[in-house]
Amino acid sequence: MNYTQELGPPRSLLPLELEGVSFSAGARLIIDDVSVRLDAGRRTVIVGPNGAGKSVLLRLCHGLLSPTHGTIRWNSPEAPGTARRQAMVFQRPVLLRRSALANVLYALQVAGVSRNHRQQRAREALLKVGLDGLRAHPARVLSGGEQQRLALARAWALRPEVLFLDEPTASLDPGAAQEIEAIIAAMHGAGTKILMVTHSLGQARRMADEILFLHQGRLIERASAERFFKHPRSLEAAQFLEGELPW
Amino acid sequence: MVIARHVFVAALFTLAALSTHAQERFITVASTTSTEQSGLFAYLLPIYERKTGIKVHVVALGTGQALDVARRGDADVVFVHARAAEETFLAEGHGVKRYPVMYNDFVLIGPKADPARVGGGKDIVAALKRLEAAHAPFVSRGDRSGTHMAELELWKTAGIDIDKARGPWYRDTGQGMGPALNTAVSMNAYILADRGTWLAFKNQGDFTVLVEGDKRLFNQYGVMLVNPDRHPNVKKELGQQFVDWVISPEGQKAIASYKINGKQLFYPNAQDPAA
Amino acid sequence: MHYFSYIDVGVSSLPSAMSSLSQGGLEALRLIAGADPKLVQIVSLSLQVSLSAVAVACLAGLPLGAAIAVSRFHGRRALIVALNASMGLPPVVVGLLVYLMLSRAGPLGELGLLFTPAAMVVAQAILITPIIAALSRQVIEDAWMEYREQLHSLGETRLGAAVTLLWDLRFSLVTIVLAGFGRAAAEVGAVMIVGGNIDGVTRVMTTAIALETSKGDLPLALGLGMVLLVIVFSLNAAAYLVNETAQRRYG
Numbered sequence: 001m002n003y004t005q006e007l008g009p010p011r012s013l014l015p016l017e018l019e020g021v022s023f024s025a026g027a028r029l030i031i032d033d034v035s036v037r038l039d040a041g042r043r044t045v046i047v048g049p050n051g052a053g054k055s056v057l058l059r060l061c062h063g064l065l066s067p068t069h070g071t072i073r074w075n076s077p078e079a080p081g082t083a084r085r086q087a088m089v090f091q092r093p094v095l096l097r098r099s100a101l102a103n104v105l106y107a108l109q110v111a112g113v114s115r116n117h118r119q120q121r122a123r124e125a126l127l128k129v130g131l132d133g134l135r136a137h138p139a140r141v142l143s144g145g146e147q148q149r150l151a152l153a154r155a156w157a158l159r160p161e162v163l164f165l166d167e168p169t170a171s172l173d174p175g176a177a178q179e180i181e182a183i184i185a186a187m188h189g190a191g192t193k194i195l196m197v198t199h200s201l202g203q204a205r206r207m208a209d210e211i212l213f214l215h216q217g218r219l220i221e222r223a224s225a226e227r228f229f230k231h232p233r234s235l236e237a238a239q240f241l242e243g244e245l246p247w
Numbered sequence: 248m249v250i251a252r253h254v255f256v257a258a259l260f261t262l263a264a265l266s267t268h269a270q271e272r273f274i275t276v277a278s279t280t281s282t283e284q285s286g287l288f289a290y291l292l293p294i295y296e297r298k299t300g301i302k303v304h305v306v307a308l309g310t311g312q313a314l315d316v317a318r319r320g321d322a323d324v325v326f327v328h329a330r331a332a333e334e335t336f337l338a339e340g341h342g343v344k345r346y347p348v349m350y351n352d353f354v355l356i357g358p359k360a361d362p363a364r365v366g367g368g369k370d371i372v373a374a375l376k377r378l379e380a381a382h383a384p385f386v387s388r389g390d391r392s393g394t395h396m397a398e399l400e401l402w403k404t405a406g407i408d409i410d411k412a413r414g415p416w417y418r419d420t421g422q423g424m425g426p427a428l429n430t431a432v433s434m435n436a437y438i439l440a441d442r443g444t445w446l447a448f449k450n451q452g453d454f455t456v457l458v459e460g461d462k463r464l465f466n467q468y469g470v471m472l473v474n475p476d477r478h479p480n481v482k483k484e485l486g487q488q489f490v491d492w493v494i495s496p497e498g499q500k501a502i503a504s505y506k507i508n509g510k511q512l513f514y515p516n517a518q519d520p521a522a
Numbered sequence: 523m524h525y526f527s528y529i530d531v532g533v534s535s536l537p538s539a540m541s542s543l544s545q546g547g548l549e550a551l552r553l554i555a556g557a558d559p560k561l562v563q564i565v566s567l568s569l570q571v572s573l574s575a576v577a578v579a580c581l582a583g584l585p586l587g588a589a590i591a592v593s594r595f596h597g598r599r600a601l602i603v604a605l606n607a608s609m610g611l612p613p614v615v616v617g618l619l620v621y622l623m624l625s626r627a628g629p630l631g632e633l634g635l636l637f638t639p640a641a642m643v644v645a646q647a648i649l650i651t652p653i654i655a656a657l658s659r660q661v662i663e664d665a666w667m668e669y670r671e672q673l674h675s676l677g678e679t680r681l682g683a684a685v686t687l688l689w690d691l692r693f694s695l696v697t698i699v700l701a702g703f704g705r706a707a708a709e710v711g712a713v714m715i716v717g718g719n720i721d722g723v724t725r726v727m728t729t730a731i732a733l734e735t736s737k738g739d740l741p742l743a744l745g746l747g748m749v750l751l752v753i754v755f756s757l758n759a760a761a762y763l764v765n766e767t768a769q770r771r772y773g
Contacts, residue, residue: 064671084677094672097690097772106686110676140773158676275637275718284737289721306637306718320626321636425736432738450738480626480634 011076013085013161014040014193016061021070022217023056030056032217033070040161043194045204045225048214049240054197055166057214061195062088062164083111088164091171093151095139100131100150103139107154125157126150129183145176152183163187165196169203181207201241205229213237273302274485277314277322279393280423282468283307285443285512290505295492301485309423311391317341320478323486326493328393328441328468341478342471346494347522349502349513350467353397355458356428356445357437365437366457372405374458379407382416384436388427389419397466398439404463441466443512467522468513470494493517546744553745554752565749568726571639571713572706575646579702582647583654584695588684590655591662592670605659608652613645617712620645624716637718642726645712650702657698662687693768700761704754727753 016038023031030053038044038061046054059065060072078085095103104122113121126132129149134142139150148168155163165184169177184207188194198204204211208225215236221228232238282288283305292303306316310327314336317325325342327333336342355374357366363383365374378385388395402409409417418436420427424444431438432452440448445456458464470490475481492498499515506512516522553561590601622628624636624644635641665687673683688695710728717724719733727750734743 059671062675064674084675088671088675090672094669096686097693107676110678110682138772141771273723275720280736284733292721302723304637304718304720304723306720319628320631423736425733425738429735429738448738450740478626480631 012040013074013076013078014038015075016162017071017073018061019071019073021060021067021072023053023060023065024068030217031060031067034217034219035070036212036219036222038193038195040193042209043188043196043207044210044212045208046195046197046212046214047201047204047240048220051216052214053217054214058088058164058166058195058197062086064088083113084158085160086162086164087155087158087160088166089148089151089155089168091167093147095142095147095150097138097140099136100139100142100153101126101135103150104154104157108157111158121157121159122153125153128156128186129153130179143176145172145179148172148176148180149183152180152187156183156187160192162193162195165194167197167199170199177203213240215240271302272300272485273304274323274482274489275304275306275321276324276326276489277306277308277316278326279310279313279328280307280425281328281394281441281444282326284423284425285441285447286507287443287502287505287513291498291501294501295489295498299488299492301488303489309388309390309392310396314341317473320473320480323473323482324470324489325473326468326470328466329396330467330469332393332396333469333471337471340476341474343474345469345471346490347517347519348468348470348493349499349515349517350465350522351442351513352459352466353394353439353464354442354445354456355437356431356440356454357457358435359453359455361457363437366455368458369460371401371458371461371464375401375405375407378437379405379412382414384416384418384434386418386420386427386431386434386436386438388424389421390423392424393466394424394439394441397464401439401463446507446510446512467516543744545741546748549741549745550748550752551745553749561746561749563722564725564727564730564746565753567639567724568707568728568750569753571642571726572646572703574643575650575706576699576703578643578647579651579654579706580699583651583702584658584688585684586651587655587658588662588688590659591666592680592684592687602656602659605652605656609656611649611652613649613709613711614715616648617645617715620648620712620716636716637720637724639717639724641716642713642724645716646706646709649709649712650706653705654698654702657701658688658691658695661691661694661698665691693765693772696761696765700758703757707750707754 018034018036021031021034022029034057046057048054056065060067096106098106101122104125105118108118108121123132123135126135129152131146131149131153134146139147142150163184168184169180172180181203184194184196194207196207205225210222210224211228212219213221213228213232213234213236220234221232221237223233228237229241232241278288284307288305292305296302306313306322308316310329310332313322313325313327314332316322317336318339318341325336326348333342333345337345355365355371357363363378363381365377368374387398399409413419418430418434420430422430424440425448427438428440428445428448429450430436432450432454437457442459470493472483472486472490473481475483494517499517502513502515503511590598590605620641621636623630624633624641625631626636635644662684666683669683669687669690673686678686708728710732713724713726714729714732717726717729719725719729725733727746731743731746731750734746
C-alpha cells in the first residue's frame with residue numbers, strides 16, 4: 001500500500017462525526033443517541049447539569065471509551081500505532097514522577113518524535129505556558145495551577161489538531177484558572193480545535209464559540225454561544241441557565 | 248531501563264563470582280550430623296586439604312538421609328554410622344566397598360538428679376527397661392539417623408516393642424543430634440547420644456552421662472565411595488583418594504588426635520576387618 | 523500465684539535464657555568488632571546469594587506484576603489469587619522441589635548445581651518472585667487506575683505503560699524489593715536443603731545459626747542472629763531514608 005500513500009500534509013482529522021452514539025455502563029444509559037458533527041476552527045464547549053454525561057461524551061470522542069451503539073468517525077482517522085493528533089487535559093493532571101521537562105519529553109517520545117527534535121519542542125511548549133524556569137523541578141511538587149499548565153504544555157508540544165479539556169480549571173483558584181484560559185485561547189489561536197467540558201457558565205461565556213447542551217445523556221441543543229445564552233430554545237436549557245437544574 | 252540494565256549486569260557478575268567455587272577441585276561427602284557437629288570434620292578436613300589441595304564439601308545429614316543423597320548420585324563419598332543400612336546400600340549397588348574407619352560409643356544422657364535412677368551402671372538394657380517402666384521422659388531422634396537406628400535396636404534388645412510402649416513419655420522429635428539434645432535438656436528428659444556430639448555440645452546444663460561402657464553401645468563408622476558405574480558423575484579418583492587417606496595410617500592418626508578438653512572423641516580402627 | 527505452678531520446669535531455665543540473651547549480645551559485638559574472617563565470609567556469601575536472588579526475582583517479578591496490573595484477560599482473577607497465595611510458599615517444600623530438580627537423578631542434574639550457591643539463589647528466587655510480583659501488582663494496579671486515561675490519551679501502549687509505571691513507582695517498589703530481600707536473607711529451610719550448609723561453600727548466616735543452635739552454642743547462634751538483624755535493619759533504614767527523601771523531592 002505504500003506506493004499509494006499521499007505525499008504532502010495528511011488530511012485533517014476533522015470534522016468529527018458522531019452518529020447515533022449511545023453508551024451504557026451496566027444497565028445505566030449515560031449517553032443516549034447523540035449525533036453531531038464537529039468542525040475545525042470553532043471552540044466548542046459542552047455544558048449541562050451534573051450527571052448529564054459531559055465527561056463521558058468527551059472520552060468517547062477522544063477514544064478513551066468505546067460507544068455501546070453508534071459510530072464515531074474522524075475525517076481521516078489516526079492509523080493505529082502512529083502518533084496521536086489529538087490530546088486531552090483532565091481535571092486533575094496526571095504527571096509522572098520526573099522533572100517538568102521530562103514529562104513533556106516523555107509525551108513526545110511516546111508520540112514518536114525523534115530524539116533531536118524533542119528537546120526543542122518541549123522547551124518551546126514550556127516557554128509558552130511560562131514554565132521554562134521551572135523545567136528542572138519535579139512535576140509532582142509544582143502547585144496545582146503549575147501542574148495544569150504543565151499538562152497543557154505537554155499537550156501543546158504534541159501540536160494536536162484537537163484538544164479535549166475536561167473541566168481543566170475546576171480544582172484551581174481564580175488566578176490560576178485565568179492563566180489556564182489564556183493558554184487555551186493561545187492554543188486555539190495557533191490553530192487547534194478546542195472541545196471543552198465546563199462546569200462554570202462564566203467560563204463557557206468567556207471561551208465558547210458554540211455550545212453543546214447535554215441533559216440526561218441526550219444532546220438537547222446546539223447553538224452559537226451568543227444565541228444559547230440569550231435565547232435558549234429548549235425548556236431544559238432555559239431552566240439550566242436559570243440555575244433551576246442541579247449542576 | 249538504564250537501571251534494569253545495571254541490575255542485570257550486576258546479577259551476571261555475581262553469578263559469575265559464585266560459580267568460581269565450582270572451578271576448584273573438590274569432592275562432596277554425605278555424612279552425619281555427629282561427625283560435623285562434634286567438630287571432627289572442622290579439624291580433619293583442613294589437614295587433608297592442605298596436603299592434597301582438594302576441598303571436601305561435607306553435607307551433614309542423618310545417616311538415612313545421607314545414604315539417600317548418595318543414592319541420587321549427589322555425593323561422591325558417604326561417611327556414616329549404621330552398619331546394616333550401609334550393607335543395604337552396598338547390596339543395592341550404590342556403593343563400591345565399605346571400609347571401617349573409626350568408632351566411638353553411644354551414651355545415655357540424663358539430668359544429674361536422675362529421677363528414674365538409671366545411672367551408675369554399665370547395662371544399657373537394664374536402664375532402658377527402667378525408663379520404660381517409670382515412663383520417664385525420653386527424647387528420640389526419630390529421623391532414621393545412625394543414632395536413631397541404634398536406639399531402636401537397643402529397645403528391641405531390651406525386649407520392648409517401642410511402637411506399642413510409646414506414650415507421651417517417649418518424644419519422637421525428628422531432629423538432628425544437637426537439636427534433640429537441646430530438646431532433652433529443656434524438657435529434663437533422657438536421651439541416647441553419640442559421645443562425640445555430646446562432648447562438643449555446649450548447652451549441657453545440668454545433664455551428664457548416666458550409662459556408658461556397655462559393648463552394645465559401640466558406634467562404628469564406615470566410609471564408601473559411591474559407585475561410579477551407577478552414578479557416572481561421581482568423582483572416582485578424587486573420592487577414592489579421600490577414602491584411602493581416611494583409612495591410611497596418617498588419616499587414622501589425625502582422627503585419634505582430635506580431642507575436646509583432653510578427651511579423645513573417636514577411635515580409629517580401619518585395621519579391624521570385622522568392624 | 524497459680525501462674526507459677528505452670529512454669530516449674532521453666533524456672534530453672536529462665537535465668538539461663540536471660541544470660542544466653544546477654545551473652546548473645548556480647549558474642550555479636552565480639553563477632554562484629556573482631557571482623558572474624560569466618561563471619562565476614564559467611565555474611566558476604568549471604569549477601570551475594572540473597573542479593574542475586576532478589577535481582578533474579580525482580581527481573582521476573584516486576585515485569586510480571588506490571589503486566590498483570592495493566593492487562594485484562596480471562597483467568598486474571600484466578601492468577602492473582604494464585605500469585606497472592608504463593609507468597610506463602612513453604613520454604614522447605616520449595617527447597618525439596620529445587621533439590622529434586624537439581625539432583626543428579628533429577629531433570630537438571632547435568633548442570634551440577636546442587637550444593638552450590640547457585641542452587642541457593644534459585645531456591646530463594648523462587649520463594650520471593652511471587653512476593654515481588656504480587657505486591658508490585660497491587661501497587662502498580664492502584665497507580666494504573668490513576669494513570670490509565672492519561673497514558674491512553676498520549677497513545678502509550680500497554681507494554682509502554684507497564685514500563686512507565688515501573689519507573690514512576692520506583693520508590694514504592696524499593697520497599698517491596700526489600701521485603702523480598704528480607705525474606706530471602708532470613709530463610710533457612712530451602713537453602714539448607716539445596717545448599718547443604720557446606721562449611722566455606724554454602725554456609726550462610728541462617729544455616730550457620732541453625733548449626734550453632736544444633737551444637738548447643740546458643741550465644742554464638744544468637745550473636746550471628748543479631749548480626750543478621752543488624753544487616754537487614756541497616757538496609758531497610760537506608761532504603762527508608764532514600765525513599766523518604768525521594769518522595770519529598772519527586773512527590
